[in-house]
Amino acid sequence: YTIGFRPHHITLAPGSSESISVVGNVVVTEISGSESVIHMRVGKDTWVSLSHGIHSLKRGQGVELFVQTDRCFYFDKNERLV
Known part of the structure; x- marks a missing residue:
């Protein structure tokens, strides 16, 4: 399976009881008004929050x-939404 999620569903605090924690290293942080865009390295991938x-x-x-995780999208090997 492939999992997808939107940047506003990755947060600095648990958003729901369905949240899982992920640890990574900050690549860059952008301040945009009253929000922060955090680019984070997780393994070989870059995630954006x-x-x-x-x-x-x-x-x-x-x-x-x-x-x-209750806001994630799950795709099968044919890239179809599960």
Whole structure:
């Protein structure tokens, strides 16, 4: 399976009881008004989080983010939504 999720469903705090934690390293943080866009390295992949509030995270800093699994999209090997 392939799992997909939107940046606003990856947050710095658990969004629901269905959230799982993921640890990675900050690549860059962008402040956009009252939100922070956090680019994070997880294994070989780069994930993007859109979090409420201003978060000044340092490059290379370890960070724990939470994925709301009840908001994920699951795809089969033929790239069809399950």
